[in-house]
Amino acid sequence: xxxxxxxxxxxxxxxxxxxxxxxxxxxxxxxxxxxxxxxxxxxxxxxxxxxxxxxxxxxxxxxxxxxxxxxxxxxxxxxxxxxxxxxxxxxxxxxxxxxxxxxxxxxxxxxxxxxxxxxxxxxxxxxxxxxxxxxxxxxxxxxxxxxxxxxxxxxxxxxxxxxxxxxxxxxxxxxxxxxxxxxxxxxxxxxxxxxxxxxxxxxxxxxxxxxxxxxxxxxxxxxxxxxxxxxxxxxxxxxxxxxxxxxxxxxxxxxxxxxxxxxxxxxxxxxxxxxxxxxxxxxxxxxxxxxxxxxxxxxxxxxxxxxxxxxxxxxxxxxxxxxxxxxxxxxx
Amino acid sequence: xxxxxxxxxxxxxxxxxxxxxxxxxxxxxxxxxxxxxxxxxxxxxxxxxxxxxxxxxxxxxxxxxxxxxxxxxxxxxxxxxxxxxxxxxxxxxxxxxxxxxxxxxxxxxxxxxxxxxxxxxxxxxxxxxxxxxxxxxxxxxxxxxxxxxxxxxxxxxxxxxxxxxxxxxxxxxxxxxxxxxxxxxxxxxxxxxxxxxxxxxxxxxxxxxxxxxxxxxxxxxxxxxxxxxxxxxxxxxxxxxxxxxxxxxxxxxxxxxxxxxxxxxxxxxxxxxxxxxxxxxxxxxxxxxxxxxxxxxxxxxxxxxxxxxxxxxxxxxxxxxxxxxxxxxxxx
Numbered sequence: 001x002x003x004x005x006x007x008x009x010x011x012x013x014x015x016x017x018x019x020x021x022x023x024x025x026x027x028x029x030x031x032x033x034x035x036x037x038x039x040x041x042x043x044x045x046x047x048x049x050x051x052x053x054x055x056x057x058x059x060x061x062x063x064x065x066x067x068x069x070x071x072x073x074x075x076x077x078x079x080x081x082x083x084x085x086x087x088x089x090x091x092x093x094x095x096x097x098x099x100x101x102x103x104x105x106x107x108x109x110x111x112x113x114x115x116x117x118x119x120x121x122x123x124x125x126x127x128x129x130x131x132x133x134x135x136x137x138x139x140x141x142x143x144x145x146x147x148x149x150x151x152x153x154x155x156x157x158x159x160x161x162x163x164x165x166x167x168x169x170x171x172x173x174x175x176x177x178x179x180x181x182x183x184x185x186x187x188x189x190x191x192x193x194x195x196x197x198x199x200x201x202x203x204x205x206x207x208x209x210x211x212x213x214x215x216x217x218x219x220x221x222x223x224x225x226x227x228x229x230x231x232x233x234x235x236x237x238x239x240x241x242x243x244x245x246x247x248x249x250x251x252x253x254x255x256x257x258x259x260x261x262x263x264x265x266x267x268x269x270x271x272x273x274x275x276x277x278x279x280x281x282x283x284x285x286x287x288x289x290x291x292x293x294x295x296x297x298x299x300x301x302x303x304x305x306x307x308x309x310x311x312x313x314x315x316x317x318x319x320x321x322x323x324x325x326x327x328x329x330x331x332x
Numbered sequence: 333x334x335x336x337x338x339x340x341x342x343x344x345x346x347x348x349x350x351x352x353x354x355x356x357x358x359x360x361x362x363x364x365x366x367x368x369x370x371x372x373x374x375x376x377x378x379x380x381x382x383x384x385x386x387x388x389x390x391x392x393x394x395x396x397x398x399x400x401x402x403x404x405x406x407x408x409x410x411x412x413x414x415x416x417x418x419x420x421x422x423x424x425x426x427x428x429x430x431x432x433x434x435x436x437x438x439x440x441x442x443x444x445x446x447x448x449x450x451x452x453x454x455x456x457x458x459x460x461x462x463x464x465x466x467x468x469x470x471x472x473x474x475x476x477x478x479x480x481x482x483x484x485x486x487x488x489x490x491x492x493x494x495x496x497x498x499x500x501x502x503x504x505x506x507x508x509x510x511x512x513x514x515x516x517x518x519x520x521x522x523x524x525x526x527x528x529x530x531x532x533x534x535x536x537x538x539x540x541x542x543x544x545x546x547x548x549x550x551x552x553x554x555x556x557x558x559x560x561x562x563x564x565x566x567x568x569x570x571x572x573x574x575x576x577x578x579x580x581x582x583x584x585x586x587x588x589x590x591x592x593x594x595x596x597x598x599x600x601x602x603x604x605x606x607x608x609x610x611x612x613x614x615x616x617x618x619x620x621x622x623x624x625x626x627x628x629x630x631x632x633x634x635x636x637x638x639x640x641x642x643x644x645x646x647x648x649x650x651x652x653x654x655x656x657x658x659x660x661x662x663x664x
Contacts, residue, residue, distance in 0.1 A: 048522035158610045159375075188374035189549060193593045193606035215522065218595040225601055247597065261527035263552035265594040267575045270556045273598070281477065281528050282492055 001038040002074070004177050004209055005060055005093075008034060010069030012055055027286050029055050030235045033069070034314070037177065042203065042210045042227030044220040044243065046258075048283065051232040053213045057179045060211060061095045062086075091121060094170035098182035100162035104154040110138070110165055111150050117172045137168040141198060160191035167198065177209040178202070185216065196223055217262055221247050228320070231255045234286060234294045237314060241321035251323040253299045276300060293326065301327055335404070336510060336543055337363040337386065337428075342399030344381050344390065351615045355381040355394070357567040360641070363511070365405070368537060368544040370554035370575075372590075373564030376611055380433070382564070383513050383547045387428050388412055388420060403427060405510045418457075425456050429504035430513040431497075434520055438500055439488035445499055446484040452506055472502040475539070476532055494525030498532065505536070511543040518553060530556055551594050555579060560647075563587050566612050566622035569641050573648035583644065583655040585627045621652070629654045 012030040017023055030052045037043050037060075045053045058064045059071060062078055070077045073089045081089060097103045104113060114134045117123075124130040135146045141164040143149040154162055163183065170178055180199065184192045200223070202208040210227075214220050220229055221243060230240040231252065239252040250256045257276040264270040278298045284290060290297040292308040299307065306326055314322040344356040355378045363369050373379045384390050386401060401412040403423075410423055432438045439448065449469055453460060460468075473480040476498040488496060497517060504512050517533070518526040534557065537544055546557060554561050554575065561578040563571045563586065571584040582588045589607035609626040612618055618625055620635040627634065633653050641651040652658070 048524065160610055188611070189551065189590055189593055190374060190607040191610060193604050194608075197606060217523070218597045221597055221601070222595040222604060244601070258523050259597055261523050262597050263526070263530060263550075263556040264596045264598060265551040265555050265579070265591065266596060266599065267555040267579050269596070269598055270552060275527060275531070278524065281494065281525070283522070283524075 001040065003036045003072075004039050004074065005211075006036040006070075006072040006075070007056075007059070008070045008072065010034075010059060010066045010071060012052070012059060012064070013067045025287055028235055029286065030059075030066075033237065035230065035237065035240075037209060037211060039176070040203070040207045040209055042212060042224045044212045044214065044224035044227065044229040045232060046214055046217055046220050046229060047232035048215060050234070050283065050286070052235045053232050054181055056232075057095065057181045057211060057213050060177075061093050061179050062090060063095070091173040092176045093179065094173065094175040094177070095179040095181060096163075096166055096170050096183045098185055100159055100166055100186065101154075103166055104162060106154050109151050109153050110134075110143075110168075113165065114138075114169055114172055117169065121173055123173065133172075137171055140171065140202075141165070141168045142194075143168070158191075159187050160195060163187060163195050164198065167195075167202075171202075175208075177211065179211045179213070181213045182215070183212075184219065185214065192219075199223070217247070217258060218264075231258070234284070234289065236294065236324065237322070238295070238324045239322065240314070241323075245321060251317065251328055252295075252325050253301050253327075254295050257298075293324075303327060333364040333367075335362045336365040338402040338404075339382075339386075340400045340402070342382070342385065342401065343397045344378075344385055345395050345397055346381075346391075346393050347395065348393070348615075353614045354567055354617065355614060356385070359399075359564075359567075359569055361562060361569060361572065363543060363545060364560075365510075365543055366541055367559045368546060368557050370546040370548060370558035370561045371564055372548055372551060372554050372561060374549055374611060376614060377564040378567040378614075379547045379549075379564050380515055383430065383515055383545065386412065386511075386513060386545070387424050387430050388415060389424075389430070403511075421456060425452070425504075425509060426458075426507045427509055428511040428513065429507065429509040431500045431504045431515065431517055433515040436488065436493070436496060436520075439496065441488055443487075444484070445486055445488070445491075448499075448503065449484075449506065452503055456507060458507065468506070469502075472505055473499075475505075475536060476502045477528070478502070492525070493521050494528055497521065497525070497529055501529075501532065501536070505540070508540075509542075511545060513545045513547065515547045516549070517546070519548070519550065533557060551579075551590060563590075566617060567614060568622065568638075568651065569649075570623065570652070571650045572641065573645075573650075577645070577648045581648075583648065583650040583658055584623075584652045585629050585654070585658060586623050588658055589626075629657055 010033040014027045014029055015024055016027055017025050047053050059066055078089055115130050118130055118133055124133050138146045143164050184195050212223055224243045227243055229243045229246045230237050233254050239255045260273055260276045280298045292310055293312055296302045296307040310326055312324045312326045314324045316322050339359055339361045342356055342359045346353040346355055371379045396413055403410045403412055415423055470480045478498050518529050558575045561575050562569050565586050571587045592605040595604055607626055612622055620637055621639055624630045624634045639651045639653050641649045643649050
């Protein structure tokens, strides 16, 4: 399958401090990231807060520039594109944010919210066409009957309905890739699933590609079962492969620790889980990483002299399955 | 079992411009000594309001229009709704303490953790010397697995989310309460810190013989920690039972819907079923059973009168006319 997006050796550093008492420091948010997303697939990006998953999403959506490395859209570096190519890329990649309460303009009704991009990008040429297109979009996202919703303002809608509007807005420019950054995390249990269903229907009906960013492993499992999953830890991918394989038989100790730590909505299963005892409860700071493997100071399998010396690369253990652990293959 | 807290037919409203928000409607609930009771429900179901009423900390716009809350332990008996002034100050935190939602906002950002502790002691008229206090605090911080030297001198922003939550738990335990109420204790935390809080709660419950009231939207947290679960919907309890009854033999369509809508990580992949529609507007509630607009089991009687919470099996209560029709095997 064709690659929509490819990240090659991407680094993203932020500089913090710089005041008189506060010397400049470099925060290495993403290091040496290599990743590709193929047309029509679902790639889930999971990890704890601060692991760089949102930054990755923003880089892929072209909202921020990488410090170094290339981000290719159909093989072309997005930051070397000419104006019309860049515009086309921007249209093709849309982002859905976490918070449906703050990502909509409170003084614009649904019609205004959706018509602005349609008119701006000349997708429709007249107001009549615009209204037709908006009705079509609202039907896709399940805000029906359309007449009841089209002139409503965000405060008149529930959280789930707002997220549907945000999705409709992302669809206005006929994108090929949607970056869904914690798109359902703020919604209630009973609403969450209906939004996930909506996203899956977009994949089925329009062959939409998804980068699904979440901290919720169970949601990633459900949404990305037929796709791939990448687990990130402190700015690096530690494991990446087909979702069923990674979640049912993880290779990296960090992935294992996460899976064993998740409480489950089933009393017997969750009470019989054997939680992995980590050597440290707290996540190290990006400014003060342990030497060698960055999980080594917490990893119960850590081998002194090896793990605290060598920063592991992503090894391909089988086709399409990568893990970044020096101990892989030794029954860890 | 000995009852420590008894809520009798409690009604709480909030006055807002649009009208009266009926946040809690006719809740009767007993809490037994030494148990962990989880109150689960979605946002706006009234679970936090119910929790706040137990320590009489409702905001000024709230009004308890009816009902009583009895507390009885160590030979003391209080009726909480009518408590005020000095009596209330002597009761709160010493008998029942609370860990509030969102660990960061619960602290004053400009004072150190040690001063938070001193403030708590001062405002509850406790006579204790600085030395005694210090010994007590050191003991508590060790119990919650924090390094006292570092934490006591820190400002809240210098601690991670998980550490702050542990400090809050230590603060709640400061005056040796019999009951602690935890409002969404793990919601904003990462998977691994969430796990450490869960393990901590299990430990303190065992060591201190506490009664815990857990308020959460997260079914998996209830599955992990609770002995009994109370499910709330639109301000009323719809089902109360042991954790195993609720998860494996639910009798209310809403409970069943929630369980079917939540994905799990370690079980094999299964299809999920969403609950149609969204929760009702608490100002303008539907007639009859408040869940009927979303319920697939509804009949005419459900539209006429709201069902009462009745015991249908030993220690298993449900508010549904059609509970006998609700079948749930573990595998469907």
